[in-house]
Amino acid sequence: MTFSIVARCAETGQFGVAISSSSPAVAARCAWAEAGIGAVSTQNVTNPALGPLMLSALAEGADAAAAVAKAATEDAFPDYRQLLAVDAQGGVAVHSGAKALGIWTSATGRDCAAGGNLLAHDGVPAAMVSAFEKTSGALGDRLIAALQAAIAAGGEAGPVRSAGLLIVDRESWPYAELRIDWLDEGCPVAAVARAWEVYSPQARDYVTRALDPSAAPSYGVPGDE
Template structure:
């Protein structure tokens, strides 16, 4: 891999006519890739999603801030474009104005590829003339798709089509559809390695820790989009788990049972989801049903039995002494 990367750098450096030091450094990784920035007009949510044959592409390419916008910076990546782009948007610049300012002082812009979307849905994109073929972008209504070093010129048109045709889906699933469409027509000429998905609120709140709605990365995987899709579904399932926990806090046991059961149905192999569904059943006077769920869990992972004995002390298991003995006696 090191030899291949060295050869690639040598070949590409021969294309450059100026500012070699500005084009590549250890802090500006080669993220030849395909990505999408997009906004949901109904919710205001903004997303940036990416896949590449490069390690941990999400730490370099994708940037976003609630109420501000999202940025994808790739090809010979200038990582500063992420934070600087968001700062420009925050200062009141439009997506195009921010992009123009970033590129105005960039001596390596010929090998850059950048897309910016602001909180109003304005988009701007740039594909430098020395980005490696096949490379290009398409901007549409509240989205931009861009790609470089692709197997064919079909990649970014396929992404745009998939995004536009999936308008009924949540934003995260729409951008995933675009990434999968890119891969279906060949994707990155080098193959697959990593992917990332970031979704932020359309408006910032007083709880900034909740403003990143989805933040998922697959840093190294032979099928990164398949794994990213699994993580997104798991994320959705755990939202139901969190809702169940909140219901427990409010002593709404029927509500908690509904949420835990929904999560379990989404990922039935997940022991934790099955476990809390069982505990909620027990708390709702459905101990026989709880026992059926708990028995295989205890058999597979005995530590869950140990945890169960600790729950009555903190009020998370409200069964009688006799019922607790039944639970603990499971084999």
């Protein structure tokens, strides 16, 4: 019921996840990332505990393949899980259990891996990887392009209702965490793309405000001189 991409920016060291689903609040359960460590997604019949487990394995020195294998080995129902990971060196790995739902597949590329289930067809993850690799600019721009490419390629077999974008940089908190947890009408990917368009020019300012408010630019709200 989900398609996602995990990725690393080789230039900045940022990690990110972009994801969409017919289920509500998909990013809340499925998207995980830690600064300096990596990004992972745990989806299909989701076990959210596998996200932190994979990140912990990466933090302990495992590469993406070993982290995914550890999660699949330690989970009681690996045949139902779909797991994606990218590590600090840009290594990627995917596990798709035999009982993943509907049409399911994955694709890997330079610093990225995409996967999905209940897809419209098996070319959707490859379209996501291609869009990510062909798009220039910030990691968020590239991740949004991948989600948009998935929608253009057919996305899920049914309508998607939620979407999210998670990016980590150097701090312990997200550089960006934008979510649409449910839309009755319209496309959540388009809504997240719009949110990123608004947020991205201000993202670095929010980091500055946290680390050194005295150096922060105007807050841009009524009453702020």
